[in-house]
Amino acid sequence: MNEAIRRTWTVMVAMFLVLAVAASVIQVVAADSLKENKLNNRQLFLEFGAPRGPILVDGTPVAQSVPSGDAYNYQRVYGDSLLYAPLTGHYSLAYGIAGLEKAMNGELAGTSSSQFLDRALEIVTGSTPEGDQVELTLDSELQKLAYESIPDGVKGSVVATDPKTGRVLAMASKPSYDANTISSHTRSEATTAMSAYEGVPGLTVGQNRPTQQRVAPGSTFKLIDLVAMLESGDYAPDQVLDVPAAWTLPGTRTQMSNFDGGRCNGVGRATLTWIVANSCNTPFAQAAVALGQDEIRSVAERFGFNQDGSMPLPVTASVFPEDLDDAALAQSAIGQRDVQATALQMNMVAAGIANDGMVMEPNLVQAVRRPDLTTVSEFSPREHGRAMDPDVAHQVRDMMVATVEDGTASAAKSSTLQIAAKTGTAEKDGTANVNTWVTGFAPAQDPKVAVTIVYEDQNSSSAHTQAVESMQRIMEAVVAE
Numbered sequence: 001m002n003e004a005i006r007r008t009w010t011v012m013v014a015m016f017l018v019l020a021v022a023a024s025v026i027q028v029v030a031a032d033s034l035k036e037n038k039l040n041n042r043q044l045f046l047e048f049g050a051p052r053g054p055i056l057v058d059g060t061p062v063a064q065s066v067p068s069g070d071a072y073n074y075q076r077v078y079g080d081s082l083l084y085a086p087l088t089g090h091y092s093l094a095y096g097i098a099g100l101e102k103a104m105n106g107e108l109a110g111t112s113s114s115q116f117l118d119r120a121l122e123i124v125t126g127s128t129p130e131g132d133q134v135e136l137t138l139d140s141e142l143q144k145l146a147y148e149s150i151p152d153g154v155k156g157s158v159v160a161t162d163p164k165t166g167r168v169l170a171m172a173s174k175p176s177y178d179a180n181t182i183s184s185h186t187r188s189e190a191t192t193a194m195s196a197y198e199g200v201p202g203l204t205v206g207q208n209r210p211t212q213q214r215v216a217p218g219s220t221f222k223l224i225d226l227v228a229m230l231e232s233g234d235y236a237p238d239q240v241l242d243v244p245a246a247w248t249l250p251g252t253r254t255q256m257s258n259f260d261g262g263r264c265n266g267v268g269r270a271t272l273t274w275i276v277a278n279s280c281n282t283p284f285a286q287a288a289v290a291l292g293q294d295e296i297r298s299v300a301e302r303f304g305f306n307q308d309g310s311m312p313l314p315v316t317a318s319v320f321p322e323d324l325d326d327a328a329l330a331q332s333a334i335g336q337r338d339v340q341a342t343a344l345q346m347n348m349v350a351a352g353i354a355n356d357g358m359v360m361e362p363n364l365v366q367a368v369r370r371p372d373l374t375t376v377s378e379f380s381p382r383e384h385g386r387a388m389d390p391d392v393a394h395q396v397r398d399m400m401v402a403t404v405e406d407g408t409a410s411a412a413k414s415s416t417l418q419i420a421a422k423t424g425t426a427e428k429d430g431t432a433n434v435n436t437w438v439t440g441f442a443p444a445q446d447p448k449v450a451v452t453i454v455y456e457d458q459n460s461s462s463a464h465t466q467a468v469e470s471m472q473r474i475m476e477a478v479v480a481e
Contacts (some may be wrong), residue, residue: 053131098206148173149470155202157343163351166360175211193480214340218424221335250326277407288333347452354447
């Protein structure tokens with residue numbers, strides 16, 4: 001073999017190897033990312049030609065594929081979309097997929113690993129592939145009640161869970177959107193709708209506010225301080241503590257005060273139970289500095305802070321920061337400064353207390369079933385981890401009951417059940433607006449539901465009462481079932 005032929009042969013082999021490696025990378029390594037790339041609609045065109053599985057609530061489809069009568073064969077249709085769109089997401093030629101449509105895409109499209117044999121049979125028989133049904137844990141009536149408890153024009157979230165199992169009973173938010181408009185096969189209609197939604201303050205199409213929107217949790221974070229305080233052995237529910245009207249933050253000239261106009265400023269000294277019920281800032285700030293940031297952070301992380309997750313929707317990590325000086329720690333301990341939490345996270349705090357200190361993993365999916373109703377997978381409770389001993393949980397519970405009986409959550413007092421709750425008001429820097437929170441559970445002695453409500457960026461003095469009363473109505477509805 002002469003030199004020219006040898007070189008030509010070497011070049012051809014090298015080119016073949018390059019092509020083989022490139023094909024392997026595209027088909028194996030990068031296949032999923034390319035398929036999900038927003039610029040790649042080819043996969044959507046293929047999937048629109050098959051009946052995608054429905055998403056069900058109480059047996060009724062809130063998302064389903066129906067014959068479209070156009071080139072795409074099937075149109076995705078959403079029922080009661082304003083109630084469910086932040087959860088279901090959309091399935092759009094123009095904007096891809098989001099929400100549960102994306103998180104459960106393999107099951108809904110019939111392409112998950114569990115459906116391998118079905119796909120092989122479909123190839124052999126030439127039959128049309130069908131996706132699995134995804135049944136949610138939600139209660140449709142409770143979902144409607146939760147959605148309606150958020151005033152129109154308010155950015156807000158409501159989460160209701162079973163504290164003993166982690167089953168999500170309701171998860172609603174505003175502002176919402178109609179997924180049908182985004183999923184229109186007519187691109188001009190979809191783009192017009194998206195343009196309109198982009199102008200709605202606080203709305204991010206495809207985002208689920210209760211699991212992804214972080215805001216300062218205000219005094220609801222004091223539940224975490226309280227666990228750390230009781231665990232230290234230096235504090236007890238009937239212990240009398242100083243309640244200064246104002247306290248100078250360590251190393252600064254800045255003073256922290258209690259809620260202006262509240263009962264804390266004139267009391268001087270009070271039991272820890274009274275301090276919790278009336279949400280006094282200064283004793284909690286002093287206790288946090290005495291305990292140290294590591295103790296507070298440890299408790300927060302036992303509840304799930306600083307951890308991403310999925311349910312199967314994405315869960316953005318709530319944040320308790322590191323490397324705090326004492327002044328920053330004091331402010332963080334009352335749920336201000338750089339502490340950020342989702343509504344789901346603060347619901348996990350309340351639910352963990354309700355469940356004798358054991359935090360359960362929240363989950364939205366009750367079951368996945370084949371089109372013939374054969375069960376593929378079914379909800380099974382999973383423990384996130386123990387946040388505190390049962391005796392500590394019971395002490396916190398009793399102080400949350402006192403908060404409802406004669407404290408900041410008194411508007412939640414019910415004639416039919418005993419409620420345990422903690423309120424929170426987080427100031428927004430540079431404005432007079434606040435984030436209004438309430439989180440709690442009921443019945444206090446045998447909890448069946450944990451409810452968390454947050455109204456963001458509000459200047460209305462009525463927001464606090466409205467949130468607390470809404471929590472009460474949701475709890476009563478669950479217990480009455």
